[in-house]
Amino acid sequence: MQNLISTALETLKCITDLIFPDLCAGCGKKEKTFCEDCKRGIEEVDPYRSCPLCGRFTGRSIICGECLGEKRNYSRGFFLYYYTTPIKNAIYAFKFDGKKRVGRILVQMANERIMGLRNRFDYLLPVPVTERRLKERGFNQAYIIAKEISRIISVPVLSNTVIKLKETKDQYTLDRTERAKNVKGVFALVEKDHLKDKNILVVDDLFTTGYTVMEVVKTLRSAQPKDVCIFAIARAL
Numbered sequence: 019m020q021n022l023i024s025t026a027l028e029t030l031k032c033i034t035d036l037i038f039p040d041l042c043a044g045c046g047k048k049e050k051t052f053c054e055d056c057k058r059g060i061e062e063v064d065p066y067r068s069c070p071l072c073g074r075f076t077g078r079s080i081i082c083g084e085c086l087g088e089k090r091n092y093s094r095g096f097f098l099y100y101y102t103t104p105i106k107n108a109i110y111a112f113k114f115d116g117k118k119r120v121g122r123i124l125v126q127m128a129n130e131r132i133m134g135l136r137n138r139f140d141y142l143l144p145v146p147v148t149e150r151r152l153k154e155r156g157f158n159q160a161y162i163i164a165k166e167i168s169r170i171i172s173v174p175v176l177s178n179t180v181i182k183l184k185e186t187k188d189q190y191t192l193d194r195t196e197r198a199k200n201v202k203g204v205f206a207l208v209e210k211d212h213l214k215d216k217n218i219l220v221v222d223d224l225f226t227t228g229y230t231v232m233e234v235v236k237t238l239r240s241a242q243p244k245d246v247c248i249f250a251i252a253r254a255l
Contacts, residue, residue: 043111043120044104051123056104062128063097063253072228073097073253090228092235092246096135097225097253098128105252109223113159121159121223124251125166136171139247140216144175145234146182146205163251164221173219179209180237194227201233210241217245225250 042049044056052060063073069082071090076082099105105124112121125132144160152158164175186200220234231248238246 043108043117045107051120052104052108056107059102059104061100061102061105063100065096068097069095071095073100073225073250075100088228088232091232091239092220092248094247095225095228096131096219096247096249098124098131098250099252101224101252101254109252112162113155113223116156118157118162121162121251122166125163125170129170132167132170135167135173135219135249138217139173139219141179141213141218142168142173142175143179143218143220143234143238144177145220145222145230146180148182148185150185151182159223160221163223163249167219167221167249176209176218179207179213180205180234181208189226189230197227198229201230203233205234205237207237207240213238213241213243215242215244218243218247220246220248222248222250224252224254226254 040050041047042051042053042056044052044059047053066079067077068074068079069076069085070079071081071085071092072095074082074084101109108120108124111117112124142164144158144164146160147155147158161175161177167173168175183204183206186204187196189197189200192200218238220231220238222231225231225248228248231250235246235248
């Protein structure tokens with residue numbers, strides 16, 4: 019059902035995109051996705067100089083103190099950009115203004131790094147949203163990201179394996195303790211037979227505290243996957 023709704027709404031959005039001109043996702047200038055000024059403001063997450071679990075800058079690839087304290091339930095995190103102004107504005111345009119093309123280009127801009135994920139995973143699993151949120155927004159941003167990654171590395175996307183049971187408050191409006199409580203128990207595993215002994219990459223748009231993806235990973239564990247890693251377009255500063 020979510021796929022049918024998403025496809026119909028995406029078709030409508032594509033028609034709208036033909037009517038309105040492209041604007042820089044970082045500042046609003048009449049440019050294709052990013053103007054040169056905004057491109058210079060984009061900071062990539064260097065996997066050799068950041069925490070391999072959360073992407074925090076550490077100067078070298080070493081697990082940071084926060085991740086040691088949190089006891090992350092996944093084995094590795096992959097992050098493309100830090101959440102600086104151009105990326106923050108781009109994700110807002112993608113997520114809340116319906117600019118799906120921006121989300122795809124954020125993945126394409128890191129094509130070489132995305133290619134590095136090839137042959138490492140059996141499935142991509144986007145963090146799910148409720149059907150209510152899907153209808154309101156018109157799409158699941160994590161699904162759009164996962165589909166673009168899938169196009170590049172030829173790994174299938176699981177869109178109905180995990181579902182979100184109820185609406186939650188937006189994580190960015192809550193403090194750290196509230197964020198953990200906000201997502202506790204909100205996901206359910208509905209298809210699991212094909213996940214045993216498989217390598218899975220959980221995909222989302224933004225990593226802040228990691229509580230959302232960790233709750234998804236926790237939900238997956240009953241299916242006994244071989245390994246679970248996570249991916250996010252951006253890592254909050």
